[in-house]
Amino acid sequence: MSLISSSKSRISNHNFFSNLTRITNTHQPFKALNFFCSSSTLDKPPNEEQNPDPESLKSAQEFQPGPVKIPESRIPRGKHRNPEKIEDTICRMMANRAWTTRLQNSIRNLVPVFDHDLVYNVLHSARNPDHALQFFRWVERSGLFKHDQETHYKIIDILGKASKLNHARCILLDMPKKGLKWNEDLFVILIDSYGKSGIVQESVKIFRSMEELGVPRTIKSYDVLFKVIMRKGRYMMAKRYFNKMLSEGIVPTRHTYNLMIWGFFLSSRVETANRFFEDMKSREISPDVVTYNTMINGFNRVSKIEEAEKFFVEMKAKNIDPTVISYTTMIKGYVKVNRVDDGLKLFEEMKGFGLKPDAFTYSTLLPGLCDAEKMADANNILKEMVHRHIAPQCNSVFLRLIVGQCKSGDLDAAADVLKSMMRLNVTPEAGHYGVLIESLCKKGVYDEAVKLLDQLIENEILLNTKGGLELESTVYNPMIEYLCNNGMTNKAETLFRQLMKLGVLDQVGFNTLIxxxxxxxSPDSGFELLRIMLRRNVACEEATYKLLIESYLKKNEPSDAKTTLDSMIENGHRPDSLVYRSVMESLFEDGRVQTASRVMKTMVEMGVKEHMDLVSKILEALLLRGHVEEALGRIDLMMNVGFAPDFDSLLSVVCEKGKTIAAVKLLDYVLERDYSVEFSSYDKVLDALLAAGKTLNAYSILCKIKEKGGVTDKSSSDELIKILNEQGNTKQADILSRMIKGSGGKKVKKQVSAVAV
Structure with missing residues (x-):
């Protein structure tokens, strides 16, 4: 690590704390103090060309392109041109190793003598405040070095910036035990550190303790206290301490008044701020440009632009040249009260005086121009920013520009905003693309929208959520719909899966993709998305299920269609009869009769009483394939809901196919429940049984028919009696003969029952 400017090469003879006349650190931006810091360096316009930073100038010279000089001889391996400084070596060792006795011994072997410069530079270069604290305590406890005020100030400063305030406080209070005197600057930095951490009461306690500990307080202590308590809105406390300061004979400075005025405006105490401004002048303290900037900004905060204008004019009248901050503050006030034309004039006036607008100026004016729909002026300013390579402080400015250009209908200009962002090395976010994509979709320019979408997907811009400008549903849903309707569903799914990584579970997007x-x-891809929806409790629409089922059926995958249908029903949808028919028909044609039967069962249970032709085919197939019990179960379910099948047709089919067992069971089912069938159906069953040589079965069925009062063809009965006699079943033939003749009474019925059993 190079320590050209910050490392100490020797101990200065002058007082180390003499340069701490002000507490405000002008090099560390504090949002509330941006325009009100008393440092004159912030009041000067940035002029990179005339006053380049020395370090950046040195870097530029080092990396200046030019002819490559080939070395005469190769540098031996392991030889370094710039050997590492000892303090850098120590800091690297502390960063890479645990703080142990072994590390301490290694450092001690490396450095035989610890002098002031080395200790100070190690503290300054430490990569972690804990490393600095460990080193600070170790060299002292080991007797390697005795700390002075300068090293104490350095460690307190480091710990204060790292919010390790208890350690900093203990080190400060222990200084007298080491024979070191306290200095006001040590307390100042601790007061400021507690204030930056938001612990105002501790800052006040430390300030009060200075008097008890015999540390004299000057305007430096009071100034840092005012800054701390004003930042938290404690304006009444600030007034009390201001009066106490006067009673102690301490004269306020211009910086003191600037802080007080800033604080009162921060708490919206406009009249009090104005009184302090007058009191400042009464003490013959001339307001400077920072004072006027504070007054201008304060009145702008409360939308009193006329008062701000008065101070702006007064500043010019007193030959105090307005700075970029002055103009930016006034422009901000004009934009706030919708007087953007006046802000634009002031912007041009500033440039006319040779003041170059900075990022704050552009960021202040551009939103106002967008709100006023002055997109041509906004576009010109954006071009100027690109030319000067100045990016605004917040990417939301670009969003406002894109929205404004899209609203005005100039989509090319909106696209140029994205290009300008890239030229300024600002990475566009998903939200920036989204506004333009949405506008392109509304205008029907989908080809360009798809190109932008490709950039979003390929560069994984969607997954970058640091800026917070995410893609809205009004953007991605129209794009998903367009892609899905134009054969690019896979691209749409890639987009949506990136959105899902961000927690997006959009119902419309899911259904559109499926x-x-x-x-x-590609129904399988759709069904995979359906599973994700169900796992994450996202509702799927009925129309989506129907399309998915139709897709499976077109691919001749009826079992998957049936699975989708089951999911549809489980999730509360009631498919129409055509959906049931299409699935059942496809399963039936594919030879999956039992699966079709289950779909039929579900259909009947859902109260659908249609498609009897298909239902009959399924029942017939079940009976013919030997699934008689299943068929009878389906028939029983149908009868319970008043959806009766055609028994005569079923009996006729099974008899024709010679399925006598199925015919007997089906006829038994009909007779037991007294369902009506045609007389011809009885005869068909008997004929089938006789043709199959199952005379006893025929005898049993015929007895049941006669017992129930059914009528059959006499020739069939005579044929059965004849066959029974021929086969030696004379008893059954005699019983059947008497039943036909109408005689037999109870005795015959008992005999029939016994025979049947």
Whole structure:
């Protein structure tokens, strides 16, 4: 680590604390103090060309392109041109190793003598405040070095910036034990550190303790206290301490008044701030440009632009040249009260005086121009920013520009804003692309929208959520719909899956993607998305299920269609009869009769009483394949809901196919429940049984028919009696003969029952 400017090469003879006349650190931006710091360096316009930074100038010279000089001889391996400084070596060792006795011994072996410069530079260069604190305590406890005020100030400063305030406080209070005197600057930095951490009461306690500890307080102590308590809105406390300061004979400075005025405006105490401004002048303390900037900004905060204008004019009248901050503050006030034309005039006036606008100026004016729909002026200013390579402080300015250009209908200009961001090395966020994509979709320019979408997907811009400008549903849903309707569902899914990584579970997007996959003949991809929806409790629409089922059926995958149908029903949808028919028909044609039967069962349970032709085919197939019990169960379910099948047709089919067992069971089912069938159906069953040689079965069925009062063809009965006699079943033939003749009474019925059993 190079320590050209910050490292100490020797101990200065002058007082180390003499340069701490002010507490405000002008090189560390504090949002509330941006325009009100008393440092004159912030009041000067940035002029990179005339006053380049020495370090940056040195770097530029080092990396200046030029002819490559080939060395005469190769540098031996392991030889370094610039050997590492001892303090850098120590800091690297502390950063890479745990703080142990072994490390301490290594440092001690490396450095035989610890002098002031080395200790100070190690503290300054330490990569971690804990490392600095460990080193500070170790060299002292080991007797390697005795700390002085300068090293104490350095460690307190380091710990204060790291919010390790208890350690800093203990080190400060222990100084007298080491024979060191306190200095006001040590307390000043601790007061400021507690204030920056938001612990105002501790800052006040430390300030009060200075008097008890015999540390004289000057305007430096009071100034840092005013800054701390004003930052938290304690304006009444600030007034009390201001009066106490006067009673102690301490004369306020211009910087003191600037802090007080700033604080009163921060708490919206406009009249009090104005009185302090007058009191300042009464003490013959001339306001400077910072004072006027504070007054101008304060009145702008409360939308009193006329008062701000008065102070701006007064500043010019007193030959105090307005700075970039002055103009920016006035422009901000004009924009706030919707007087953007006046702000634009002031912007041009500033440039006319040779003052170059900075990032704050541009960021202040551009939103006002967008709100006033002055997009041509906004575009010109953006070009000027790109030319000067100045990016605004917040990317939301670019969003306002894109929105404004899209609203005005100039989509090319909106696209140029994205290009300008890239030229300024500002990475566009998803929200920036989103506004333009949405506008392109509304105008029907989908090709350009798709190109922008490709950039979003390929560069994974969607997954970059640091800026917070995410893609809205009004953007991605129209794009997903367009892509799915134009054969690009896979691209749409890639977009949506990136959104899902951000926690997006958009119902419309899911359903559109599933429909897109279904239309493109990729139902499996759609069903995978359906599973994700169900796992994450996102509702799927009925139309989406229907399209998915149709897609499976077109691919001749009826079992998957049935699975989708089951999911549809489980999730509260009631498919129409055509959906049931299409699934059942496809399963039936594919030879999956039992699966079709289960779909039929579900359909009947849902109260659908249609498609009897298909239902009959399924029942017939079940009976013919031997699934008689299943068929009878389906028939029983149908009868319970008043959806009766055609028994005569079923009996006729099974008899024709010679399925006598199925015919007997079906006829038994009909007779037991007294369902009506045609007389011809009885005869068909008997004929089938006789043709199959199952005379006893025929005898049993015929007895049941006669017992129930059914009528059959006499020739069939005579044929059965004849066969029974021929086979030696004379008893059954005699019983059947008497039943036909109408005689037999109870005795016959008992005999029939016994025979049947």
């Amino acid at each position: 429909c897109g996959h279904a239309k493109e003949g």
